[in-house]
Amino acid sequence: MAITHGYCLAVYEGRLSDIHKHYHDNEYGFPAKDDNELFGRMLLEINQAGLSWDIVLKKRASIKEAYADFEIDKVANFSEDDVTRLLQNPGIIRMRLKILAAIHNAKVIQNLQNSHGSYANWLAEKKGLSIEEWIKLFKKTFKFMGKETTKEFLMSTAYIAGAHDPECPISNKAKISQ
Numbered sequence: 115m116a117i118t119h120g121y122c123l124a125v126y127e128g129r130l131s132d133i134h135k136h137y138h139d140n141e142y143g144f145p146a147k148d149d150n151e152l153f154g155r156m157l158l159e160i161n162q163a164g165l166s167w168d169i170v171l172k173k174r175a176s177i178k179e180a181y182a183d184f185e186i187d188k189v190a191n192f193s194e195d196d197v198t199r200l201l202q203n204p205g206i207i208r209m210r211l212k213i214l215a216a217i218h219n220a221k222v223i224q225n226l227q228n229s230h231g232s233y234a235n236w237l238a239e240k241k242g243l244s245i246e247e248w249i250k251l252f253k254k255t256f257k258f259m260g261k262e263t264t265k266e267f268l269m270s271t272a273y274i275a276g277a278h279d280p281e282c283p284i285s286n287k288a289k290i291s292q
């Protein structure tokens with residue numbers, strides 16, 4: 115059998131740049147190592163909303179730097195001056211609502227860490243939810259986490275299946291790492 119659809123097919127047919135191949139082969143569908151990485155992956159998905167994933171991957175290093183290397187505690191303490199700084203940074207997605215969502219979500223994650231030990235623990239407790247339940251939970255809990263953003267975040271971090279075509283050679287590698 116062969117890969118028949120989706121991101122995997124586009125990567126393996128060479129329709130996407132090397133930056134996509136690296137992301138696809140090493141991160142997409144793989145669990146995050148810690149809460150800061152989970153938060154970073156969430157921020158990337160939030161920044162992608164309404165834009166192409168290509169733009170986000172190309173700006174990724176700048177986004178990570180601008181958002182304090184995705185350190186939850188630092189982003190949770192961002193001030194209005196930080197918001198202004200981010201809005202003036204041409205290396206990132208400069209949308210006020212996305213920036214404010216990042217700060218808000220960092221504070222929410224701090225609360226989840228306090229009540230559940232970690233953001234990862236909170237997510238793991240929800241692992242049996244249907245996609246509809248996940249979406250409802252994320253819309254209620256976080257800002258700027260709509261249906262597609264939530265679904266992509268959960269697939270990209272291996273909380274739900276579907277990141278890779280079953281025939282994709284990375285599919286088994288991603289499953290083994292879970």
